[in-house]
Amino acid sequence: xxxxxxxxxxxxxxxxxxxxxxxxxxxxxxxxxxxxxxxxxxxxxxxxxxxxxxxxxxxxxxxxxxxxxxxxxxxxxxxxxxxxxxxxxxxxxxxxxxxxxxxxxxxxxxxxxxxxxxxxxxxxxxxxxxxxxxxxxxxxxxxxxxxxxxxxxxxxxxxxxxxxxxxxxxxxxxxxxxxxxxxxxxxxxxxxxxxxxxxxxxxxxxxxxxxxxxxxxxxxxxxxxxxxxxxxxxxxxxxxxxxxxxxxxxxxxxxxxxxxxxxxxxxxxxxxxxxxxxxxxxxxxxxxxxxxxxxxxxxxxxxxxxxxxxxxxxxxxxxxxxxxxxxxxxxxxxxxxxxxxxxxxxxxxxxxxxxxxxxxxxxxxxxxxxxxxxxxxxxxxxxxxxxxxxxxxxxxxxxxxxxxxxxxxxxxxxxxxxxxxxxxxxxxxxxxxxxxxxxxxxxxxxxxxxxxxxxxxxxxxxxxxxxxxxxxxxxxxxxxxxxxxxxxxxxxxxxxxxxxxxxxxxxxxxxxxxxxxxxxxxxxxxxxxxxxxxxxxxxxxxxxxxxxxxxxxxxxxxxxxxxxxxxxxxxxxxxxxxxxxxxxxxxxxxxxx
Numbered sequence: 001x002x003x004x005x006x007x008x009x010x011x012x013x014x015x016x017x018x019x020x021x022x023x024x025x026x027x028x029x030x031x032x033x034x035x036x037x038x039x040x041x042x043x044x045x046x047x048x049x050x051x052x053x054x055x056x057x058x059x060x061x062x063x064x065x066x067x068x069x070x071x072x073x074x075x076x077x078x079x080x081x082x083x084x085x086x087x088x089x090x091x092x093x094x095x096x097x098x099x100x101x102x103x104x105x106x107x108x109x110x111x112x113x114x115x116x117x118x119x120x121x122x123x124x125x126x127x128x129x130x131x132x133x134x135x136x137x138x139x140x141x142x143x144x145x146x147x148x149x150x151x152x153x154x155x156x157x158x159x160x161x162x163x164x165x166x167x168x169x170x171x172x173x174x175x176x177x178x179x180x181x182x183x184x185x186x187x188x189x190x191x192x193x194x195x196x197x198x199x200x201x202x203x204x205x206x207x208x209x210x211x212x213x214x215x216x217x218x219x220x221x222x223x224x225x226x227x228x229x230x231x232x233x234x235x236x237x238x239x240x241x242x243x244x245x246x247x248x249x250x251x252x253x254x255x256x257x258x259x260x261x262x263x264x265x266x267x268x269x270x271x272x273x274x275x276x277x278x279x280x281x282x283x284x285x286x287x288x289x290x291x292x293x294x295x296x297x298x299x300x301x302x303x304x305x306x307x308x309x310x311x312x313x314x315x316x317x318x319x320x321x322x323x324x325x326x327x328x329x330x331x332x333x334x335x336x337x338x339x340x341x342x343x344x345x346x347x348x349x350x351x352x353x354x355x356x357x358x359x360x361x362x363x364x365x366x367x368x369x370x371x372x373x374x375x376x377x378x379x380x381x382x383x384x385x386x387x388x389x390x391x392x393x394x395x396x397x398x399x400x401x402x403x404x405x406x407x408x409x410x411x412x413x414x415x416x417x418x419x420x421x422x423x424x425x426x427x428x429x430x431x432x433x434x435x436x437x438x439x440x441x442x443x444x445x446x447x448x449x450x451x452x453x454x455x456x457x458x459x460x461x462x463x464x465x466x467x468x469x470x471x472x473x474x475x476x477x478x479x480x481x482x483x484x485x486x487x488x489x490x491x492x493x494x495x496x497x498x499x500x501x502x503x504x505x506x507x508x509x510x511x512x513x514x515x516x517x518x519x520x521x522x523x524x525x526x527x528x529x530x531x532x533x534x535x536x537x538x539x540x541x542x543x544x545x546x547x548x549x550x551x552x553x554x555x556x557x558x559x560x561x562x563x564x565x566x567x568x569x570x571x572x573x574x575x576x577x578x579x580x581x582x583x584x585x586x587x588x589x590x591x592x593x
Contacts, residue, residue, distance in 0.1 A: 079142065120142065156180065157174070182209060183213065244512075266282065319369025326369065334382060364396065396429070414440050439476045440477050476505050484511055554587075569592060
């Protein structure tokens with residue numbers, strides 16, 4: 001079943017709370033939002049998630065007012081409701097010294113709760129300033145204290161790239177904390193804008209990142225059901241609608257797209273005429289590739305200085321598909337002019353109506369070659385000596401952060417190959433890049449032959465640990481399987497996604513017999529509800545239980561493993577089973593009876 005909108009229309013609340021509401025608000029409901037003013041908001045997914053969690057019901061029955069300024073009383077109310085979702089227990093108020101908070105105010109209870117928890121001390125010993133706008137430095141302080149209260153960990157401040165947050169600022173440690181947690185990336189690669197006011201859409205994005213971080217640490221359990229939010233037992237579907245899809249994108253199949261497809265990766269200008277028919281798309285671009293076909297991409301001719309070169313002055317290439325000559329020169333992403341030109345290309349896409357960007361070859365590993373694909377070493381144009389991996393990673397991270405800052409409303413996807421950085425997660429440039437994306441696309445899924453059993457660097461366990469880190473930084477993943485040719489391989493990849501799914505992750509396949517209008521694999525429609533707990537791992541078997549079923553996966557190279565549920569369950573064929581045996585590299589999805 002197609003997800004209804006970005007990220008979280010399928011998210012359903014597990015812990016609706018009773019809270020004092022704005023006069024214009026009513027009790028939150030589950031499902032899609034009624035807001036008709038968020039369609040052009042970059043934070044639409046976060047607003048939907050907050051609505052599903054019961055944290056907001058809008059400023060009227062049909063509006064959220066995304067660009068309105070957040071006031072301090074609204075801030076307290078948002079955090080009070082989020083507290084009750086995450087703990088969960090009532091956010092009980094205490095008496096406050098604030099003479100400007102009317103006891104009859106809708107926000108008196110949440111303000112009293114925030115004061116009791118130590119999340120606010122007011123703007124003076126006797127004033128809270130409930131209707132004053134929240135600045136970005138105040139927001140950082142609120143969120144850092146909230147994290148300290150709800151998490152078992154301390155919100156440890158770290159270094160940031162922000163030149164406008166002096167050490168003397170009251171919020172410097174809070175800004176460092178929320179930057180380290182991935183809750184903010186700033187308003188530019190070097191600016192945080194501490195005095196700028198926070199809008200309601202910005203606050204929605206901040207709160208959902210905070211929620212995702214705390215959820216990744218184990219917060220968010222509902223004691224009545226044992227479930228955690230939200231809809232981790234289902235996933236949206238992505239297609240790559242290239243020229244091989246002409247038969248289905250020339251008309252007559254748009255209803256299938258609306259029913260089954262959450263996002264489509266598309267190519268420009270091919271999709272220009274199709275945007276009105278299907279607009280949930282990511283336009284394809286290569287992050288540092290300059291096409292060697294100068295008829296379609298003249299940058300190597302018009303700007304030869306944008307092409308990286310080796311010590312002999314020869315062009316350096318991306319070493320992929322080089323059988324008849326590599327398809328792409330390696331572009332210099334550290335060059336400000338290259339970046340500016342790329343930004344203008346993306347701006348043109350946005351002006352034409354594209355709302356997403358798929359960046360290929362976001363390579364933080366060494367991927368430079370000669371014209372035959374053999375490894376090569378570029379000269380760094382800024383130093384005049386051999387380019388180092390650390391400098392390349394820095395240039396690429398800065399470029400990706402610039403794109404994020406230039407286009408905060410754009411849904412950005414990175415196609416990556418650096419998962420093997422797990423389990424240390426110590427590479428600051430990789431982490432900065434993760435924060436700059438909405439999705440990380442893992443193009444080989446788990447059917448990649450390089451993934452092994454056990455706990456080594458290239459193990460499936462390490463791969464999953466890396467995805468947990470991506471989620472903790474506020475970013476989602478896509479499992480793309482380009483090799484699955486049968487149901488067993490497809491199920492293995494899909495089961496793996498459900499093992500790690502945060503409720504926003506997506507799945508994809510290149511198999512047109514299982515993921516196109518001519519053939520649809522019904523298990524992509526599965527909905528096991530909410531996760532009861534995080535996945536477990538024992539003797540090579542991964543298990544994750546949901547409110548409506550269980551997902552199992554036996555790692556590569558392991559012997560057969562038998563799983564016996566407490567009650568009979570349905571296997572994918574609909575058979576009633578009391579136990580199942582999985583061979584190595586096999587997944588299983590069982591539904592509750």
